[in-house]
Amino acid sequence: MLSVVPASAESRPVSVQAPAKVNLFLGVGDLRVDGYHELTTVFQALSLSERIRLSPAETLTISVRGDNAAAVPTDDSNLAARAARALAERCDRDPAVHIDIDKGIPVAGGLAGGSADAAATMVGLDRLWETELSRAELSDIAAELGSDVPFSLHGGTALGTGRGENLMSVLSRGELHWVLAISREGLSTPAVYGELDRLRAGGSAPTVRDPAELLQALAAGDPHRLAPLLHNDLQPAALSMRPTLRRTLRAGTDAGALAGIVSGSGPTCVFLCASARSAVDVAAELSGAGVCSAVRTATGPVSGAHVVEEAEQ
Ligand code: C5P
Structure with missing residues (x-):
């Protein structure tokens, strides 16, 4: 007689959402002996996100969907694969999982899309494998994978120091409205x-x-005060490598944004707007200006990588 084995909770796929990030402030200090630079940065998680679905499988495999998916590796160099291996090793088990990545964050755009995939994989496998690792333990593994991965787990708005992996939550009152030129x-x-x-x-x-001044403007929730304080030490380097970004930055402020900066290492340019309405207007004008390949609006802050329940999908 056949016995029916009920599907355990462990065998059910898990879906996770993880946000893009923007650096509202990126101060780059000296080059360290380990090849990294000492940073003082303020991260904010944006409503642009990756969707990751994790399903039990025979071996570790990856598929990628969405915009520019062909540019993302599906082998062991993918940060999500490295995250799965790191977590499996930590839990002394096989990384037998299929990772399906639906890209909502531009690839190599300076918005931490790869880090979001890694953070989402960790959060999803934590649920799928019932690892019971603490948030701090997950964050330690995340820091080994990449400088931005701990923030992708953390979300919200945070001050990052060290390589960017030491995080402290900061108060950001209200919702900020952003336009992204991709x-x-x-x-x-x-x-x-x-x-x-x-x-x-x-x-x-x-x-x-x-x-300090930028943190005060964030706590006050005043985008007009915040706008002139946005700062990125990597911007001159990104502009030197991609001079056309100057035109993109100018087009955003000409269109009515309060300020624009290169996001992280670029090339995405992010524009802070006074309101949701203004963001829609700036996005429409940028779309017609021919200074980028795509335009998105987003709000921040949003939460870090989290399991998406069925009703949310
Ligand atoms: O940590 P992650 O792998 O994301 O870093 C990618 C590269 O960015 C590093 O290899 C390094 O060249 C540079 N980086 C840096 N200083 C940091 C973070 C990243 O020089 N704090």
């Missing part, structure tokens, strides 16, 4: 840091600016 061609993060080192070579040591 380029089809990505920029390599190590190459942009390398260009910054080259631009700085021979000059005086970098002065690390203080984000």
Whole structure:
């Protein structure tokens, strides 16, 4: 007689959503002996997100869907695969899972899409495998995978120090409205840091600016006060590698944005707007200006990587 084995909770696929990030402030200090730069940064998680579905499988496999999916590796170099292996090793089990990535965050755009995939994989496998690891343990594994992965887990708005992996939540009152100008061609993060080192070579040591004023503007929830304080030390390097971004930045402010900066290592440019209405107007004008390949609106802050319950899907 056949016995019917009920599907255990463990065998059910898990869906996870993880946000893009923007650096409202990115102060880059000295190059360290480990090849990383000392950072003082303020991250904000945006409503643009990745959807990851994790299903039990014979072996570790990855599929990628969505915009520019062909540019994302499906082998072991994918950060989500590395996250699965790291978590499996930690839990002393096989990384037998299929990871389906639905890209909502531009690839190599300076918006931490790969980090979001890694964070989502960790959160999803934590549920699928019932690892019972603490948030701090997950964050330690995340930091080994990449500098932005702990923030993709954390979400919200946070001050990051060290490589960017030491996080402290900061108060951000209200909702900020952003427009993102996306380029089809990505920029390599190590190459942009390398260009910054080259631009700085021979000059005086970098002065690390203080984000105190920006943190006050965030706590006050005033986008007009915040706008002139947005800052990115990597911007001159990104502009040196992709001079056309100057035109993109100018087009956003000409269209009525309060301010625009390159996001992280670029090439995505992000524009802070005074309201949801203004963001829609700026997005429409940027779309027609021919200065980028796609335009999106987003709000922040939003939460970090989290399991999406059936009703949310
Ligand atoms: O940590 P992650 O793998 O995302 O970093 C990618 C690259 O970006 C590093 O290899 C390094 O070249 C550069 N980076 C840096 N300093 C940081 C973060 C990243 O130089 N704090």
